[in-house]
Amino acid sequence: MNDEAENLSRKSEHPNPFTEYWLKNASDVYRKKLLIQRLLMNIGLKEVWPLxxxxxxxxxxxxxxxxxxxxxxxxxxxxxxxxxxxxxxxxxxxxxxxxxxxxxxxxxxxxxxxxxxxxxxxxxxxxxxxxxxxxxxxxxxxxxxxxxxxxxxxxxxxxxxxxxxxxxxxxxxxxxxxxxxxxxxxxxxxxxxxxxxxxxxxxxxxxxxxxxxxxxxxxxxxxxxxxxxxx
Known part of the structure; x- marks a missing residue:
């Protein structure tokens, strides 16, 4: 999960960033928790549990x-x-x-x-x-x-x-x-x-x-x- 987060961080910023517009009122803690949850579901549990x-x-x-x-x-x-x-x-x-x-x-x-x-x-x-x-x-x-x-x-x-x-x-x-x-x-x-x-x-x-x-x-x-x- 850490590796994937690092890979994603290297990508160029989207011209209309999702988080800056749709999560503009969310705290950094909430955004980080949301990212971790999705990385866990999509990558961390890969082929072990339903994704x-x-x-x-x-x-x-x-x-x-x-x-x-x-x-x-x-x-x-x-x-x-x-x-x-x-x-x-x-x-x-x-x-x-x-x-x-x-x-x-x-x-x-x-x-x-x-x-x-x-x-x-x-x-x-x-x-x-x-x-x-x-x-x-x-x-x-x-x-x-x-x-x-x-x-x-x-x-x-x-x-x-x-x-x-x-x-x-x-x-x-x-x-x-x-x-x-x-x-x-x-x-x-x-x-x-x-x-x-x-x-x-x-x-x-x-x-x-x-x-x-x-x-x-x-x-x-x-x-x-x-x-x-x-x-």
Missing amino acids: DVDAIEITDSQIIFHEFKRKTPCPGGCFLIVGKHVTKSLLLNILQSCRNSNMAYGEALFRYVDENLQYQRDETAHCYGLDLSHLTNFEYCNKNNISYVHTIWDSSDYPEKPNIEQLFNESGIPANGVTLISKQLEVSDFIGFIFTAGNNSGSFNKNLRLQAVISGDEFDDTTCIPIPISR
Whole structure:
């Protein structure tokens, strides 16, 4: 963790530093504690415990992992996996087959998946992608009788790839309000997979990436919470 903190400190300063604007009222002690927590979750516990968990809740002796995301539904639907569970192992095998084909993200790759791997694409499916690292966390929870709750801020009313200043005003209030959907995930909620170009979804390289897909129809409408804009 110390080595990673030192490596990060060598990077050039961002032209719009996150901490100076969004954590300007936070003390140095708070900022340091926040950095240590994230380094611990993302690096210090590497491959020992689930990584990058947003929150852990304990209620009546029940452990609940929480994952929070801001995203929009998959614009082109997804490839469906029928007759078997969506697992990280299965998705990694699919990804490796596609990488071995040397096909870049695009229609030729989609035809390869349909014709050679026999996974059909449903372009009308209402669904949300989930990174494989978070699928790993879900599988850990499912194996150990831990609830895994996924909460999504559906930002369809915002620009497609908004900068943080397009999401919040100067007071840190969401510019267009917030609609939250939330669900305790089950194995049956995962319906397939999607591809993303390597430079999308926060990747650090340009390699072909793959995400698990959750059915948007499985989120209970009663969990939709429109939060009005504060004036």
